[in-house]
Amino acid sequence: MTHLTRRAFGALLGAGAATLAAPGLLRAQTSGRLVIIGGGFGGASAARFARIHYPDVDVTLVEPQTSFVTCPYGNLILGGKRQLGDISHSYDGLRARGAEVIHDRATEIDAEGHRVALAGGQVLDYDKLIVSPGIGLRWNAIEGYDEAASEVFPHAWWGGDGSQITLLRAQLEALPEGGIVGLAIPDNPFRCPPGPYERISMIAHHLKQANPTAKILAFDAKEGFSKQGLFQDAWEELYGDMIEWVPGNADGRIVRVDVENKLFISEFGEEHRVDVGNVIPPQYAASIVRDAGLANDTGWVPVDSRSFEAAAARDIHVIGDANIAPPMPKSGYVANSTAKTAVTAALADMTGRPAWDDPVYFNTCYSHAGDNYAFSVAAVFRATDDGFANTPDSGGVSPRGPLSELARTRRLEARYADAWYDSITADMFS
Amino acid sequence: MSTPHTPTPRVRLPRSARDGDEIEVRTLIDHPMITAVSSSDPRDMLARFEASFNGETVIAYDFRNGSAANPTFTFFVRAAAPGDFVFTWTHEDGRSFSTEQSVRIG
Numbered sequence: 001m002t003h004l005t006r007r008a009f010g011a012l013l014g015a016g017a018a019t020l021a022a023p024g025l026l027r028a029q030t031s032g033r034l035v036i037i038g039g040g041f042g043g044a045s046a047a048r049f050a051r052i053h054y055p056d057v058d059v060t061l062v063e064p065q066t067s068f069v070t071c072p073y074g075n076l077i078l079g080g081k082r083q084l085g086d087i088s089h090s091y092d093g094l095r096a097r098g099a100e101v102i103h104d105r106a107t108e109i110d111a112e113g114h115r116v117a118l119a120g121g122q123v124l125d126y127d128k129l130i131v132s133p134g135i136g137l138r139w140n141a142i143e144g145y146d147e148a149a150s151e152v153f154p155h156a157w158w159g160g161d162g163s164q165i166t167l168l169r170a171q172l173e174a175l176p177e178g179g180i181v182g183l184a185i186p187d188n189p190f191r192c193p194p195g196p197y198e199r200i201s202m203i204a205h206h207l208k209q210a211n212p213t214a215k216i217l218a219f220d221a222k223e224g225f226s227k228q229g230l231f232q233d234a235w236e237e238l239y240g241d242m243i244e245w246v247p248g249n250a251d252g253r254i255v256r257v258d259v260e261n262k263l264f265i266s267e268f269g270e271e272h273r274v275d276v277g278n279v280i281p282p283q284y285a286a287s288i289v290r291d292a293g294l295a296n297d298t299g300w301v302p303v304d305s306r307s308f309e310a311a312a313a314r315d316i317h318v319i320g321d322a323n324i325a326p327p328m329p330k331s332g333y334v335a336n337s338t339a340k341t342a343v344t345a346a347l348a349d350m351t352g353r354p355a356w357d358d359p360v361y362f363n364t365c366y367s368h369a370g371d372n373y374a375f376s377v378a379a380v381f382r383a384t385d386d387g388f389a390n391t392p393d394s395g396g397v398s399p400r401g402p403l404s405e406l407a408r409t410r411r412l413e414a415r416y417a418d419a420w421y422d423s424i425t426a427d428m429f430s
Numbered sequence: 431m432s433t434p435h436t437p438t439p440r441v442r443l444p445r446s447a448r449d450g451d452e453i454e455v456r457t458l459i460d461h462p463m464i465t466a467v468s469s470s471d472p473r474d475m476l477a478r479f480e481a482s483f484n485g486e487t488v489i490a491y492d493f494r495n496g497s498a499a500n501p502t503f504t505f506f507v508r509a510a511a512p513g514d515f516v517f518t519w520t521h522e523d524g525r526s527f528s529t530e531q532s533v534r535i536g
Binding site: 223247249250251267268269270 | 440441442456458460498499500502
């Protein structure tokens with residue numbers, strides 16, 4: 001991998017690529033350079049898959065965090081079922097596989113020049129770039145909800161350094177007896193469609209033991225949600241009347257927050273006072289891909305359904321939550337599954353190994369609703385000429401029914417969920 | 431028979447507008463809109479929504495079985511004079527639910 005300083009990056013834009021050859025001689029000859037921005041479910045999976053299956057390709061992964069905190073299973077911290085260390089993962093495994101891992105923030109993509117600039121001044125050149133940058137939060141889309149406000153009303157919607165999820169957990173522990181926990185949940189599309197509802201469940205799980213007269217008011221911009229019947233059955237069975245879900249058509253859309261007075265203000269002007277507020281704001285693709293002009297006016301990145309190459313630039317493949325891929329959800333599993341197709345497509349030309357004509361993508365989202373109580377939605381997707389489609393007669397949702405009849409299924413799915421977590425994080429980091 | 435649900439009418443529109451401005455009016459009422467077509471629950475439906483400005487009807491809508499729960503309307507009105515909006519939802523059983531809001535011009 002060729003590393004240049006930021007100063008040299010500017011100079012090279014005009015100087016031509018010939019200059020790059022000299023530092024390149026210091027390294028062994030490889031069939032090409034793959035740079036990956038973002039070390040989460042998409043990026044880490046891509047790095048590991050590339051090192052295993054394309055050992056003669058140079059792989060460099062750029063990720064600011066030295067330890068990756070997963071969003072999946074973050075809600076279990078709120079429920080008191082996991083600690084931060086349980087969902088934090090080191091990049092040592094990827095280094096041991098020969099990937100170069102640089103802990104810095106990518107600040108600029110030069111698609112024309114095939115270069116990425118990092119905040120620390122380094123510049124990486126690439127033959128192929130995979131970007132899995134995750135989401136950006138639309139600060140002030142909910143009036144008054146900016147980065148400072150998230151220190152009072154945490155979003156806890158990205159892993160980061162873990163501080164948002166642990167802040168929310170600490171606030172729940174300090175909730176006054178009989179206090180009110182408010183959640184503001186956004187419209188589609190957003191990261192992890194069942195996530196807010198698993199979160200409601202895990203907060204209730206904690207409160208049922210620690211503060212049983214507390215209430216959860218969940219304000220939603222939508223009128224329905226993923227696995228709704230299963231969640232609502234669980235809430236009734238496990239938590240009685242602790243949880244009130246207010247849909248968008250019952251004035252559930254929160255349009256303003258007042259952190260000083262701890263208020264959520266609805267679309268029609270109703271003020272709700274909360275003791276703890278969790279605001280999950282509207283989202284778009286992370287800034288690195290928006291700044292590079294890869295996103296369209298929705299704020300997300302259109303991609304080819306077989307290669308994940310961005311519609312707006314050659315040799316840049318965008319995977320994970322940042323792209324537009326309905327009906328596939330913005331999930332860690334989809335990021336992991338599509339990472340492999342993106343690597344195969346990106347490296348086909350330089351390695352002479354063909355890309356897959358009919359790639360298949362998988363998703364399963366498990367949700368924990370209580371102790372030994374989980375359920376799932378699973379789907380198999382295929383590429384079409386203009387997007388993605390569900391594969392007929394595949395996947396499905398866990399059965400609904402009374403706990404007395406389904407206790408074994410719910411318990412088994414909780415174990416499957418734990419096994420899923422262990423296996424997917426191994427597929428990223430081991 | 432249980433006590434009938436008393437819905438809360440909600441409206442959102444600017445309290446003032448410039449002469450000639452198009453203003454957005456949003457309305458929402460919480461109501462289950464039970465048709466009783468496919469369930470044994472007793473029928474419980476709103477019959478009509480009407481908005482008037484200074485006594486003159488601006489928009490009126492008759493609900494039918496295809497109407498969803500918690501009906502919401504968004505419409506635009508050109509503000510030519512100051513005055514009072516009255517929003518009224520009438521139930522099939524004859525009860526009605528209203529809310530009002532004034533708009534200043536200038």
